[in-house]
Amino acid sequence: KQEVTQIPAALSVPEGENLVLNCSFTDSAIYNLQWFRQDPGKGLTSLLLIQSSQREQTSGRLNASLDKSSGRSTLYIAASQPGDSATYLCAVLPTGYALNFGKGTSLLVTP
Amino acid sequence: GAGVSQSPSNKVTEKGKDVELRCDPISGHTALYWYRQSLGQGLEFLIYFQGNSAPDKSGLPSDRFSAERTGGSVSTLTIQRTQQEDSAVYLCASSPGLAGSSTDTQYFGPGTRLTVL
Numbered sequence: 001k002q003e004v005t006q007i008p009a010a011l012s013v014p015e016g017e018n019l020v021l022n023c024s025f026t027d028s029a030i031y032n033l034q035w036f037r038q039d040p041g042k043g044l045t046s047l048l049l050i051q052s053s054q055r056e057q058t059s060g061r062l063n064a065s066l067d068k069s070s071g072r073s074t075l076y077i078a079a080s081q082p083g084d085s086a087t088y089l090c091a092v093l094p095t096g097y098a099l100n101f102g103k104g105t106s107l108l109v110t111p
Numbered sequence: 112g113a114g115v116s117q118s119p120s121n122k123v124t125e126k127g128k129d130v131e132l133r134c135d136p137i138s139g140h141t142a143l144y145w146y147r148q149s150l151g152q153g154l155e156f157l158i159y160f161q162g163n164s165a166p167d168k169s170g171l172p173s174d175r176f177s178a179e180r181t182g183g184s185v186s187t188l189t190i191q192r193t194q195q196e197d198s199a200v201y202l203c204a205s206s207p208g209l210a211g212s213s214t215d216t217q218y219f220g221p222g223t224r225l226t227v228l
Contacts, residue, residue: 004153031213043115043202043219051213089154097142098156098170099217 002027002094006102013080014110021075021105023090028068031093035064035075038087038104047088048075080109113137115220117203123226124193132188132223136205143186144206144217145178149199157201160186193227200224 003026013019023033032051036044048057048064050073056065061078077084087106091099116135124130136143145157156170160180171177175193180186190197204217 034216036219041221043221044204046216046218049214049216053213091154093213097144097159097167099144099146099154100156101154103151103153 002030002092002100004090004092004100004102006088006090006105008105009103010106010108012108012110015080015082017080017109018076018078019080019107021077021088021090021107023073023075023102025071025073025092025100027094028071029094030068033064033066033073034091034093034099035062035073036089036091038089044089077107080107082109082111085109115203115205115218117201117220117223119223120221121224121226123228125228126195127192129189129191130193130225132190132201132225134186134188134203134205134220136184136186136203137207137218138184140205140207140218141183142206142208142215142217143180144204145186145188146202146204147172147199148202148222154202157188190225193225195227198225198227 005024007022034049035047050057050066063076066073087104089104091101118133143160146154148154163180175191178188200222202222204219206215206217208215
């Protein structure tokens with residue numbers, strides 16, 4: 001069974017810092033890896049999707065990388081803002097349809 | 112356009128009662144998914160539909176859980192004889208393409224928070 005681990009579980013940084021969230025997975029046979037954002041009481045918002053054949057994706061201040069062979073992905077957030085405060089979830093799509101999620105990293109960006 | 116909607120947003124019920132949770136996917140999306148997020152746990156896959164068919168029901172935690180989808184649109188997740196361990200946020204997602212495609216993004220609803228007393 002695919003296991004997805006996210007480190008750290010929680011992170012607090014001052015506004016303006018660059019930061020990295022880590023995700024690891026145990027089985028490299030995946031279709032894609034996705035990063036989601038979850039705000040309290042809200043659903044999940046897809047941030048970036050990296051297909052298995054890709055190495056990275058960028059959207060604005062966000063950059064996600066994928067190293068399938070080592071089972072790792074990182075989400076880089078540049079120039080963090082208080083509005084970035086949320087829980088960030090990493091999920092992999094193995095050979096199927098059910099996303100396997102990590103437990104998330106809770107991010108707090110302080111003004 | 113409208114996103115995935117779920118109702119009710121909150122549901123409090125007594126142990127042993129049946130509950131129905133509803134999901135309205137994005138119009139035109141062929142695939143629909145149900146997940147559960149329990150306190151302190153990651154999201155757990157329950158079931159998915161391709162059209163009105165549910166090829167894989169193996170994620171349903173017990174036979175008290177069932178789901179259906181009608182008209183290729185609305186889906187209902189039913190939990191019979193609820194137990195306290197069923198308390199969780201139930202999330203629905205839909206996607207436009209064939210489930211399992213490398214480019215297929217799942218769009219999530221806001222969830223239904225179920226509390227079983």
